[in-house]
Amino acid sequence: MVTRISLETGTTAPTGKTNAYVIGGEDGLLIDPAAYSSRLDSVITQHGVSHIALTHYHPDHVGAVSNYATEHDLTVWSRYGRMAAFEAATGVRPDRIFTVGETIPVAGGVTVVDTPGHAPEHVSFGVTESGGRSLITGDLALASGSVVVGAPDGDMRAYLSSLRRIHAMNPDRLYPGHGPVITNPREVCERLIAHRLARESMVCSAVEAGHETIDSLLDAVYEKDISGVEQLASATVRAHLDKLAVEGKIVWDGAVAQPTD
Numbered sequence: 001m002v003t004r005i006s007l008e009t010g011t012t013a014p015t016g017k018t019n020a021y022v023i024g025g026e027d028g029l030l031i032d033p034a035a036y037s038s039r040l041d042s043v044i045t046q047h048g049v050s051h052i053a054l055t056h057y058h059p060d061h062v063g064a065v066s067n068y069a070t071e072h073d074l075t076v077w078s079r080y081g082r083m084a085a086f087e088a089a090t091g092v093r094p095d096r097i098f099t100v101g102e103t104i105p106v107a108g109g110v111t112v113v114d115t116p117g118h119a120p121e122h123v124s125f126g127v128t129e130s131g132g133r134s135l136i137t138g139d140l141a142l143a144s145g146s147v148v149v150g151a152p153d154g155d156m157r158a159y160l161s162s163l164r165r166i167h168a169m170n171p172d173r174l175y176p177g178h179g180p181v182i183t184n185p186r187e188v189c190e191r192l193i194a195h196r197l198a199r200e201s202m203v204c205s206a207v208e209a210g211h212e213t214i215d216s217l218l219d220a221v222y223e224k225d226i227s228g229v230e231q232l233a234s235a236t237v238r239a240h241l242d243k244l245a246v247e248g249k250i251v252w253d254g255a256v257a258q259p260t261d
């Protein structure tokens with residue numbers, strides 16, 4: 001059984017709140033404790049949680065890792081190869097390591113699914129519930145709107161692959177890091193893929209039309225006013241340019257973008 005606890009983070013998270021999740025069962029698992037709350041505290045006790053893991057290490061997902069790990073003496077899990085980043089983000093040294101594809105022996109068996117793109121270390125956690133197959137997906141998807149995929153931390157190619165991977169798995173529901181539970185995962189994956197590909201084709205067309213710099217591309221690609229979110233928008237455009245360049249559709253040296261011919 002999965003319990004969702006929405007926590008105030010006071011950060012720039014899409015909703016100002018982040019969902020922590022508790023997967024109950026023997027040796028229950030706590031995921032993404034963004035902040036301390038008495039409700040989360042009692043759910044942890046009630047469900048006999050003894051492990052903790054993160055979908056990714058962004059500040060709005062990790063705020064209370066140290067707190068809970070210490071107070072409840074939890075076993076701390078990190079993705080293989082990302083232990084130093086885990087410790088840098090949380091101040092906690094991981095006790096155990098998981099690799100993607102593995103089923104970790106907590107909460108009756110939790111499968112780790114590789115879902116990079118929003119962040120390089122990003123994973124999702126799969127569990128079987130009475131209502132079917134569920135995935136705790138961090139910042140891979142939102143019920144409405146889209147998540148940030150911005151260079152250099154974000155990788156648009158990886159992000160689209162992750163969405164396609166989840167689409168192919170065809171789970172019954174997704175538990176996102178922000179906002180309500182997603183009960184139509186395939187539809188949401190399709191919407192998010194279509195949204196990215198539409199923006200990508202606008203970026204590609206703008207490069208072909210002679211827009212070479214980030215500033216010029218931002219003007220060409222965003223119809224709405226982006227003041228206040230220029231950094232986010234330019235990181236997103238960079239992520240699209242990186243992808244287009246890797247795929248040989250444009251030439252991009254990090255400053256100037258040009259058509260291939």
Ligand SMILES: [Zn+2]
Pocket residue numbers: 056058118119139
């Ligand atoms: Zn994030």
